[in-house]
Amino acid sequence: MSLTNDTAPHSHAPGRTAPGRAEGDLLTLQRTIRRPELRRIVPLADTTIYEMEQRGEFPRRFHLTPRCVVWSLAEVEIWINERRAASLANLAPRAPGPDVHLRKTRPVTR
Template structure:
């Protein structure tokens, strides 16, 4: 007979632990999850939502290695209300 397979128990974290690791708003995390840019949460019970710690740590390491493009400043001359005039 073969050896029994080794059971790997993965650690999970709850929302307050996630917020300590990832300083983003809950709404931002939710939107990133919906777009597939953040590890998905899952329910252990109807009132207990958790994230896989290994997935969150891998996401953090990936964010450190890839530079994030900064958002460009808006062109205030194209605003409909109170547009800024160009320099003369």
């Protein structure tokens, strides 16, 4: 016997709310990620992420408990997509190239 979504033990019929939720609440769960998973998704140093958060350039972390800090996965994904779009449109700031005339060894000659 196969179970469909209508007969699955934890499924809810349309119009019914999940246990512990009031009628009209969002039924979607927001996934959160901790620092190790954030590091796998965003290859930036902890200090860089912290500084960007302080400037409002990166999604803010929040505390689930006094010792557990998390980020919203949806907010991080939106941030990545915005950065990708800005980069493709050549709107993302880029670091300047090195000034080869300031080299101590093998200076550029013309």
